[in-house]
Every structure is written in structure tokens, then in C-alpha cells.
Amino acid sequence: MDPHPHLDSVRKELRGPYPSGHRSPEELGDTLARLVWEGFSDAMVDPKIRELLDRKGGHVDGGGIWDRAAEELLILHMWAHSRAVEVSFVGTVPSSTIRIVLDHLHRAIFEDMVSHGTPEAQIPVFEQRVSARYATYHAAARISNARVGEVALEHLTHGNGAPDAADTLLLTERAITLIHPLLDFLEGLKLADAEV
DSSP: OOOOOOHHHHHHHHHHSSSSEEEEEEHHHHHHHHHHHHHHHHTTTHHHHHHHHHHHHHHTTTTTTTHHHHHHHHHHEEEEEHHHHHHHTTTTBOOHHHHHHHHHHHHHHHHHHHTTTOOOGGGGHHHHHHHHHHHHHHHHHOOOHHHHHHHHHHHTTTSSSSSOHHHHHHHHHHHHHHHHHHHHHTTTTTTTOOOO
């Protein structure tokens, strides 16, 4: 079974009527937002992730640790997709074009959150948390993949319980399995001019 079935369907879609996989930065941002949600949904039903959250934070019906952990897991997925875009295109695509892709990725996610019940007034607060988390993930990525897993574990569990090598490895592997296939996917993609 392909561990990245979502990418296969998107590859076919991106190669569709456009020559050589050309997409506008806006279209790519929207597509990546869909991949974030698909990967996030998969993670939320992953028995290993659910067990980690139950063990580290406890399950609180109607909110609490699951809501906060879900937001943290969503941020990890958003960062991984953003990181893949930056790594794939830096030096080959103007930074203004990369910014358009990332702006559309984030805007689409925030709009989806609102359309699924998040009060619009909470989005700026969530955006601030996203920005803060991205800074910690970027710093961690400069050190090692394992450090990204450690930081993700800290955020997901809010420091509850002692750090665990198996939990860190689980989240490190999660980040790697998000980023590496995306790097391959983005490598062959050509960005068309931004929409005016």
C-alpha cells in the first residue's frame, strides 16, 4: 500500500490539462492546503498518535487536550508543507512567488477552519501561535530531524510527562513522511505566473 496516496491523486490532477505540471502559485497553495487537511485527518485517526495523546495528556471529552493537541498537530502539518515549499523553491523561484504560495496555503486553511466552526475572532490568535510554532520548528530543523520530533512532542503534550524516545521517534517520522514525499512531488512542478 502506498503510504502517500494523497500525493498520487494530486500528481495526476496537477499534470492534468496543464503542460509539465504547471500551476499558478495560488493553485499550488490551495492544493497544498488540501494535502495538509488530508494528512492531518489521517494523523488524527492514527492509533499510535491517539495512544500517545491519551498517555501523555489524557482524553477529555468535549474539548481540552484533544482540541489543543489537534491544533498543535495541524500546525505541525502546516509547517511541514510550508517547509517543503521553501526547501523546494528557494533559489529557483522568486521569494515573492514563494510568499504567494504560502499565503494561499494558510488563507485556505484559516477559511476552512472558520467554515467548520472556528470563530473568526479566534483566527488571529491561532495565526500568532502558528507563527511562534514555525519559529521553534525552523530552529529545531537547523539542529536535526530528531529535534523537530522533540519539539513536536513538547507542543502536542504541553510538556506532560517525561520525554520519551519512542514518542519523539514517532513524531520525527511523521514530519519526515510529510516533508520528503512533498519534496519529490514539488521537484517536478513548474510554477506559472501569479494570478493578477
